[in-house]
Amino acid sequence: MNEISITQILFxxxxxxxxxxxxxxxxRNMITMxxxxxxxxxxxxxxxxxxxxxLYPDKLDGVFFAIFVITxxxxxxxxxxxxxxxxxxxxxSIDVExxxxxxx
Amino acid sequence: xxxxxxxFYILSAFILASALLAVVSGKIFRSAxxxxxTLIGTAALFFWMGVEFIAAVQIxxxxxxxxxxxxxxxxLTQKSGDEMPKPLRxxxxxxxxxxxxxxxxxxRLIYEYGFVQTAHKSFNVKVSEIGAQMLSTKEHxxxxxxxxxxxxxxxxxxxxxxxAMKIKSPERTDIQ
Numbered sequence: 001m002n003e004i005s006i007t008q009i010l011f012x013x014x015x016x017x018x019x020x021x022x023x024x025x026x027x028r029n030m031i032t033m034x035x036x037x038x039x040x041x042x043x044x045x046x047x048x049x050x051x052x053x054x055l056y057p058d059k060l061d062g063v064f065f066a067i068f069v070i071t072x073x074x075x076x077x078x079x080x081x082x083x084x085x086x087x088x089x090x091x092x093s094i095d096v097e098x099x100x101x102x103x104x
Numbered sequence: 105x106x107x108x109x110x111x112f113y114i115l116s117a118f119i120l121a122s123a124l125l126a127v128v129s130g131k132i133f134r135s136a137x138x139x140x141x142t143l144i145g146t147a148a149l150f151f152w153m154g155v156e157f158i159a160a161v162q163i164x165x166x167x168x169x170x171x172x173x174x175x176x177x178x179x180l181t182q183k184s185g186d187e188m189p190k191p192l193r194x195x196x197x198x199x200x201x202x203x204x205x206x207x208x209x210x211x212r213l214i215y216e217y218g219f220v221q222t223a224h225k226s227f228n229v230k231v232s233e234i235g236a237q238m239l240s241t242k243e244h245x246x247x248x249x250x251x252x253x254x255x256x257x258x259x260x261x262x263x264x265x266x267x268a269m270k271i272k273s274p275e276r277t278d279i280q
Binding site (some may be wrong): 003004006007008009010011012014015016018019020021023025026027028029031032033034035036038039042045046047049050052053055057059060061063064066067068070071072073074075077078079081082083084085086088089094099104 | 109110112116119120123124126127132135136139141142143146149150153154155157158161162163166169170173174176177178181182188189191195196199200202203206207210211213214215220221226227231233234237238244246249253256257260261263264265267268270
């Protein structure tokens with residue numbers, strides 16, 4: 001085995017995606033859930049770049065998608081943290097179980 | 105086994121180990137630091153794949169921006185040294201089961217698919233090509249998504265300020 005094939009890179013990104021899903025399922029703290037979402041977005045980025053490199057090396061579309069995903073992840077993180085800080089001011093807690101006014 | 109293969113294995117082990125520690129670690133500050141290591145490892149993987157521009161963008165935005173933002177919000181909202189409550193045993197058991205099922209299912213699909221790799225053309229991305237295609241209005245240009253993302257960034261920035269702004273409570277002394 002002298003070359004890394006695309007399947008091995010996809011193994012890494014799939015494992016990273018499901019680790020992020022595990023964090024999203026088990027954590028109840030909003031900041032750690034945000035971290036899990038960042039892990040998921042990272043695994044998607046690895047996928048885009050790997051597909052571009054191995055399947056379509058003469059195009060750049062995967063690279064552009066990775067750039068846009070990174071940009072939108074930055075916007076999403078900033079917005080989520082603004083919401084978290086606002087929630088902390090009104091509830092003194094950032095646990096998702098405590099924010100249940102809109103539940104019923 | 106040449107050097108590139110060994111570097112790939114080391115990088116992926118590093119990424120997966122630190123990601124796993126980031127989602128199971130009990131203290132929230134440690135979890136943020138492990139997230140930082142995961143992002144740096146991903147940037148190194150991008151370097152390994154030959155897209156230096158994406159790797160640089162990853163380091164600048166994720167490592168320099170998002171992680172710092174997350175650490176700041178940890179300091180603003182809770183005590184960083186405290187242990188977080190452990191997840192319920194039932195919940196973590198069933199999520200582990202669901203994830204093992206999902207992972208094997210997805211990876212089996214990927215494994216059986218049989219990607220046809222194009223005969224190892226060199227893949228080196230020039231930054232000038234990225235810039236030219238990003239701003240071109242021709243057939244494969246990305247100028248419209250670029251503008252849409254700029255508007256999105258502006259809107260989210262204004263939205264952040266509006267959401268996180270403290271509204272001054274009206275002066276009570278005037279009313280009474």
